[in-house]
Amino acid sequence: MNNVLKRVVPLLLVIFGSTLIVSLLLQLLPVGLKDLYIAPGDEASVNEQLKSLGLDGNAFTFYFHWLNDFVRGNFGYIIFPGGGREPVSNRLATALPISLRLVVYVQIVALLVSIPLGIFTAYRAGRRSDRAISYSLFAAASIPNFVFGLLLAIFVGVKLGWLPPLGYVSPSEGLGEHIKTMILPVLSLAIPTIATYSRLLRSDVIATLREDYVTMAASKGLSNRRILFTHVLRPSSTTLFTSAALNMGALIGGTLVIEQIFSIPGLGTEIGIAIFSRQFFALQSYIALIAVGYVLFNGIIDVVLGFVDPRTRERRNA
Amino acid sequence: MRKLWSTLNLPSKISVLWVLLVFFFVVTGNFLPLLDPTEYDPDASGVGLFSPGHFLGTDINGYDLLSNVINGARISILIALVSVGIGGLIGSAIGIGSAYVRGKVDLVVNLFFNILLSIPNLVLGLALVAILATSVDPSIPIDPNRRVFIIIFSLTVVIIPILGRIARGATLSWVNREFIVAARSMGMKDRHIIFKHIVPNVLPAIYAVIFLAIGVVIVAEGALSLLGVGIIDGVSWGAMIGRVAGDFTYAPQSMYVPVIVLALTVIAFNQIGDHLRSQLDSREGKI
Numbered sequence A: 001m002n003n004v005l006k007r008v009v010p011l012l013l014v015i016f017g018s019t020l021i022v023s024l025l026l027q028l029l030p031v032g033l034k035d036l037y038i039a040p041g042d043e044a045s046v047n048e049q050l051k052s053l054g055l056d057g058n059a060f061t062f063y064f065h066w067l068n069d070f071v072r073g074n075f076g077y078i079i080f081p082g083g084g085r086e087p088v089s090n091r092l093a094t095a096l097p098i099s100l101r102l103v104v105y106v107q108i109v110a111l112l113v114s115i116p117l118g119i120f121t122a123y124r125a126g127r128r129s130d131r132a133i134s135y136s137l138f139a140a141a142s143i144p145n146f147v148f149g150l151l152l153a154i155f156v157g158v159k160l161g162w163l164p165p166l167g168y169v170s171p172s173e174g175l176g177e178h179i180k181t182m183i184l185p186v187l188s189l190a191i192p193t194i195a196t197y198s199r200l201l202r203s204d205v206i207a208t209l210r211e212d213y214v215t216m217a218a219s220k221g222l223s224n225r226r227i228l229f230t231h232v233l234r235p236s237s238t239t240l241f242t243s244a245a246l247n248m249g250a251l252i253g254g255t256l257v258i259e260q261i262f263s264i265p266g267l268g269t270e271i272g273i274a275i276f277s278r279q280f281f282a283l284q285s286y287i288a289l290i291a292v293g294y295v296l297f298n299g300i301i302d303v304v305l306g307f308v309d310p311r312t313r314e315r316r317n318a
Numbered sequence B: 001m002r003k004l005w006s007t008l009n010l011p012s013k014i015s016v017l018w019v020l021l022v023f024f025f026v027v028t029g030n031f032l033p034l035l036d037p038t039e040y041d042p043d044a045s046g047v048g049l050f051s052p053g054h055f056l057g058t059d060i061n062g063y064d065l066l067s068n069v070i071n072g073a074r075i076s077i078l079i080a081l082v083s084v085g086i087g088g089l090i091g092s093a094i095g096i097g098s099a100y101v102r103g104k105v106d107l108v109v110n111l112f113f114n115i116l117l118s119i120p121n122l123v124l125g126l127a128l129v130a131i132l133a134t135s136v137d138p139s140i141p142i143d144p145n146r147r148v149f150i151i152i153f154s155l156t157v158v159i160i161p162i163l164g165r166i167a168r169g170a171t172l173s174w175v176n177r178e179f180i181v182a183a184r185s186m187g188m189k190d191r192h193i194i195f196k197h198i199v200p201n202v203l204p205a206i207y208a209v210i211f212l213a214i215g216v217v218i219v220a221e222g223a224l225s226l227l228g229v230g231i232i233d234g235v236s237w238g239a240m241i242g243r244v245a246g247d248f249t250y251a252p253q254s255m256y257v258p259v260i261v262l263a264l265t266v267i268a269f270n271q272i273g274d275h276l277r278s279q280l281d282s283r284e285g286k287i
Helices: A002-028 A033-037 A043-053 A059-071 A088-123 A128-142 A145-159 A175-209 A212-219 A224-262 A267-276 A280-308 A310-317 B002-006 B010-028 B065-101 B103-117 B121-132 B144-174 B178-185 B190-226 B237-244 B253-286
Strands: A077-079 A085-087
Touching: A002 A059, A002 A280, A002 B103, A002 B121, A033 A043, A033 A280, A059 A280, A077 A088, A077 A280, A085 A088, A088 A128, A088 A175, A088 A224, A088 A267, A088 A280, A128 A175, A128 B253, A145 A175, A145 A224, A145 B190, A145 B253, A175 A224, A212 A224, A224 A267, A224 A280, A224 B121, A224 B190, A267 A280, A267 B121, A280 B121, B010 B065, B010 B253, B065 B103, B065 B144, B065 B190, B065 B237, B065 B253, B103 B144, B121 B144, B121 B190, B144 B190, B178 B190, B190 B237, B190 B253, B237 B253
Parallel strands: none
Antiparallel strands: A077 A085
């Protein structure tokens, strides 16, 4: 019980802090929220509007009003000039699954490619093939994903015309088309991710290969493949999963940009629309949602790692 | 100097040369015999690479790409250096101070860093720029210089926790070494211990990360442009990318020229940072 608390309390503090910061950011707006969203009217209707938007107090009561709604699944409103309102949750219901799908595809592709690649380069460490791959991976890890996105859109999408350079088709509208529209965005996010993961796995596997039990396994006559995939991969994968969790942050940021490039109507596009049309309540909820999701995901990975590598579990309990 | 050069491997040498070239253009870009980056050529809109008079071609409006990419280095590198410089200074000061004092202060500082890091850095930068650069009257865009200032401020905020956490971690690994304990037991003042014993030992770790952080900021400047909140009317790499982001099918070179230059610069900074870090590891190994 004590252990659970020790994990959950810092997590909650961070979530509380980050949503508070995002909420306080709105106070930095050069224009007042009241001026933006309160439709003129008699005193009663203005007060009514102020109350429903949580603007009837100071910055902190505004935050708690927002938090109270947020934990109940009410993410605020998009307010049209004249006072019409649309719940932000409507937009999220369509946009969020698209972005999540993109992120999940990228992580799957990245792990599927980087695990064999990392093991191969570690196994051939120092040879010419390893050096060539490692240098290309280093360069690929440094290149921002939007560079891949734009270059792929120009060359594969427009010049060669192999794949659609723009647009999104949901899987329910046609699985084939869905895959076609997702290949370029997923590739542009996956290439730098693959590079980052394989480099980490490579150095971990090299370290593990020096362990005595690997020599032992080899002297028992186990095949190289068996040694690499059953004895070396699991203890080496801790850093990989930790960094996969941390990399989620870069991936979320990258997804926002890639969605803009390929016109994918996900969260990134919604954020762009919110900024452009000055919907700051929506912006606040989008960004808070990203922060909360990112923190929770890292917390979950932390627990999962305890199962992958019992050594980390014992160390933590000590 | 020559000794330092000979310790570099080939990719690092190329990276150092590339960074020096970029800095050369940052300093001299204004005085080189180039076309005016803000003047368009009505006779040559969207001409390709190696066209007469336009070595790297022009974009759809006829702006010369070579001159834009060289002059654009100035703002892009300025944003990177200033925000990493100030953010690094503030972050390291907080990180070193709190790790040295420890106790409750350190607990709070660590929580503060964790909170800032819990918002993905591009998202935090985007939120700050979007909010601060909102113009009071939607029909009048805010002043371009003010926008550059806001971008620098926002990216500084993004850098503070990144470098702060590195400085804090490095300091924690030094404060309990024997020579620090000895200095303290001899009655050396905290201020002297920090500046004479801790800072010199923590600096190498910070140097390595500073190069990586410069890369992060250069990327962020480009990404903010794609997200529609970066520099729009100005001469920077982000501005070049942002201007043509909507439609690059007619003049693709207007997209890939700035994008490739940006990528090469980021690779070079990362390579130098990585080299410094590996030097650091071997130094730590010898101790």
